[in-house]
Amino acid sequence: MPPPSSPSAWQLPPPCGRDPLNGLPLPLALRAVLFRRGHDLNSAQALLNAPALPSTTEHFPQLETAVARLTQACLRGESLAICGDYDADGMTSTALLIRALSSLGAKPQPAIPSRMDDGYGLNAGMVSGLHGQGIRLLVTVDNGVSAQEALSLAEKLGMDVILTDHHTLPVEAPQALALIHPSTTPEDSPYRGLAGVGLAYVLARTLAESLGQPDAIGAARDLFCIGTIADMAPLTGANRTWLREGLGHLHRSSCIGLRALQQLSGLEERPLRADDIGFQLAPRINAVGRLGDPRLVVELLTEDDRDAGVELARRCDALNRQRRELCDAIEAEALALLEADTQGLPPFVLLAQGHWHHGVIGIVASRLMERYRRPVALLAGDGEGLLRASVRSPEGFAVDRALQQCAKHLERFGGHPAAAGFSVRAEHVHVLHEQLNGLAAEWLDDQGSARRILPEALLPLEGITRAFWQELQTLEPFGVGHPAPLFWARDCEVTREQTLRGGHKRLSLQQGDSCREAIAWRWDPQQPIPRRVDVIFRLSLNRWQGEERLQLEVLALREHFSSMVLQRGNLLYTCRRHGDRGMELVNQTGDRLKVNCLDNGVLDSDDIRSSHAYVAGLLQDAAIGLGLHP
Known part of the structure; x- marks a missing residue:
């Protein structure tokens, strides 16, 4: 995330009415977030309780053709190649199909190009080499739709190709036995946001069900979770549904290598969250594709021996440490070049x-x-x-x-x-x-x-409780398309400031009788922190030495002022709090208007001017800016 000390322009959220999404069983701040994201009551309820997904064969027109061909391969024990990619999506997709097809009777082998030597995707050299090994069926994952030369050669050699890819389709349709691609689904399909690993999961799951062996691909959903989050696919539609099903069981995965990687990453025996994958597991997987042989990850995620899995996980972890060192060295050199x-x-x-x-x-x-x-x-x-x-x-x-x-x-x-x-x-x-x-x-x-920064709802420090955290978790998983909410708090006193290794700042914030801990990552040492601040933050759970504490992850700070200024065209209005729930609006000629903000967001005043549409809009914005409404 951007350092909180970098210049930022705050844009507070628009008014959201008296009681947004009334009837939804969530705290007001969370209802305000969903309302401002465009949800109505029905779509918000669907977010909390995902509806059943439609049949995959009805949404992917060539899926049945692909399943029929793979059924033959499984029943005959046929050798085939899974042609993947060297990023986390491609590697997890490859491992998913290797595991699934092996358990269903086929004999799959991985075929992943080298980042350094071959570049991205299926190429003619791979096709020729696999044909020479007797392979007559290729399944691509996370690549293939643009590999015209390789696909033409495969057709010439009499090889069947099943393409599963989510990258942009070329104008000329690719030559293949079957194409499994999100853009071939209906426009409103919940499968539109699938990454490569999601398409591999669709193929494996549909195949296993058609063969009457759905339990044979037990780890497939686990690998789907890893690849989807690592590829930053939108967490909507089928992605959200399957992630909600899978995250709670991921820490007990039957995939030996994945369990070993979790252990090395310091993840405890508890249900994992999307952040655990994004910040702990995905970097260790991606590091292999960046610096080493991507087949290492495929071996890790298909290994059945515990000791071998631990050793493979250690090699992935070592490459991740090397990746961090290389990044730090290149960043230091780049900064020196810019400063010079x-x-x-x-x-x-x-x-x-x-x-x-x-x-x-x-x-x-x-x-x-x-x-x-x-x-x-x-x-x-x-x-x-x-x-x-x-x-x-x-x-x-x-x-x-x-x-x-x-x-x-x-x-x-x-x-x-x-x-x-x-x-x-x-x-x-x-x-x-x-x-x-x-x-x-x-x-x-x-x-x-x-940089513009847009908090979504006011959250006073007294509202940051375990109960609120539990309610917030009902909106997970968070990620692309559905980010973790961004809150703001007004008029907090910084009672303690501590500089941590790495340039981070740990703060204690006091607001009334409530005190909360906060962390500001990569704080600029040249930027002093004011004593009284407004703060924009995300809420997180800090686990340290067996203890769990809620903390604010600070994205922006600014000095707090008791009044604020609203601008409408060339006109300026000064706003300030008046008592606990009141406020005062002053125009440039000194005219004053006082109103009270009731708990349900209604603005109450005996002054008839407050009912004018223009003035009412000013008052609503002022109520948000002064912390009188979420």
């Missing part, structure tokens, strides 16, 4: 060093993007005069479109609005950087350098 640049920080940060490791420059680019709130590209040598880049961009700057405008300078490129990659010849880097700087400068001028 006498021309100042460019609109688009682009740095190149031939010795940087391709596998981790994306992580460092993300760190720099969060630090400077502007797009960042880090380039590493790729041989023969080429440089390969990983790009990360803040919300609002679509880096994929920016690269499209610079296509004439690039050898190849691709990606999404927030993350992309490209290859460029060394002699074209300067002119490329100039054009990217121009595009980023226009964007920075439009949106300013401060």
